[in-house]
Amino acid sequence: MNSKINIAIDGHSSCGKGTLAKNIAKELGYLFIDSGAMYRAVTLYLLNEGITLTELEEDPAVLGNIKIEFVYNSEKKFYETHLNQENVENEIRNMRVSRFVSPVSTIKVVRDFLVKKQQEMGQNKGVVMDGRDIGTVVFPDAELKIFMTASPEVRAKRRYEELSKKGIHINYQEVLHNIRERDQMDSTRKESPLRKAEDAITLDNTSMTKQEQAKISLQWAKGVIAALDE
Numbered sequence: 267m268n269s270k271i272n273i274a275i276d277g278h279s280s281c282g283k284g285t286l287a288k289n290i291a292k293e294l295g296y297l298f299i300d301s302g303a304m305y306r307a308v309t310l311y312l313l314n315e316g317i318t319l320t321e322l323e324e325d326p327a328v329l330g331n332i333k334i335e336f337v338y339n340s341e342k343k344f345y346e347t348h349l350n351q352e353n354v355e356n357e358i359r360n361m362r363v364s365r366f367v368s369p370v371s372t373i374k375v376v377r378d379f380l381v382k383k384q385q386e387m388g389q390n391k392g393v394v395m396d397g398r399d400i401g402t403v404v405f406p407d408a409e410l411k412i413f414m415t416a417s418p419e420v421r422a423k424r425r426y427e428e429l430s431k432k433g434i435h436i437n438y439q440e441v442l443h444n445i446r447e448r449d450q451m452d453s454t455r456k457e458s459p460l461r462k463a464e465d466a467i468t469l470d471n472t473s474m475t476k477q478e479q480a481k482i483s484l485q486w487a488k489g490v491i492a493a494l495d496e
């Protein structure tokens with residue numbers, strides 16, 4: 267298993283893309299990159315600085331003040347998102363950011379800024395990246411593309427439980443509403459709407475366990491790697 271590949275995982279919000287991507291990356295010894303966290307970090311920066319989307323479009327140079335890094339936390343054993351040297355891993359997941367992130371991600375200058383960074387991260391291969399446009403825009407040449415989906419109710423339940431575990435208390439209906447709203451915005455926006463790449467494999471995980479998803483995806487990945495090694 268010498269050939270390194272890039273794996274693109276796209277799909278609706280709260281489908282478990284991050285969990286799957288992390289599991290695959292761990293098994294293959296690859297780098298996992300959560301591209302949604304990058305959109306969330308930009309959103310947090312704009313909220314904190316009080317910069318409106320109109321102001322951003324008029325002066326895209328403000329993006330130059332944003333430094334996003336993934337820093338390994340050896341205690342928790344995962345990479346955490348840092349914005350300008352500050353650990354924002356929890357803050358970027360709260361509802362304040364979740365409500366504003368979809369409009370922010372429709373802005374072309376934001377997408378151009380982040381896509382460039384994501385492409386740099388993947389240039390040496392060995393990356394598993396999850397998002398909305400990874401297989402279509404960021405890595406159109408990714409050797410394996412997975413498109414994930416699940417029913418909105420199942421996704422809302424999972425998100426609700428994830429937030430509750432983190433001590434973030436919110437009503438289930440609000441989570442469901444936010445998911446539906448983001449599905450709508452992500453799929454209908456002008457810039458890089460969420461869509462399945464022609465060569466992506468669909469993975470509907472409504473009734474699948476995390477282990478089942480990881481197992482089947484790893485089989486796909488190993489199949490692609492073995493074919494390249496031949």
Ligand code: DC
Pocket residue numbers: 279280301302303305306367368371396397398399400448452
């Ligand atoms: O995966 P997530 O829910 O953390 O993503 C947050 C938002 O960022 C989501 O509403 C859509 C946007 N996003 C995007 O437009 N492109 C990506 N590659 C990743 C996320």
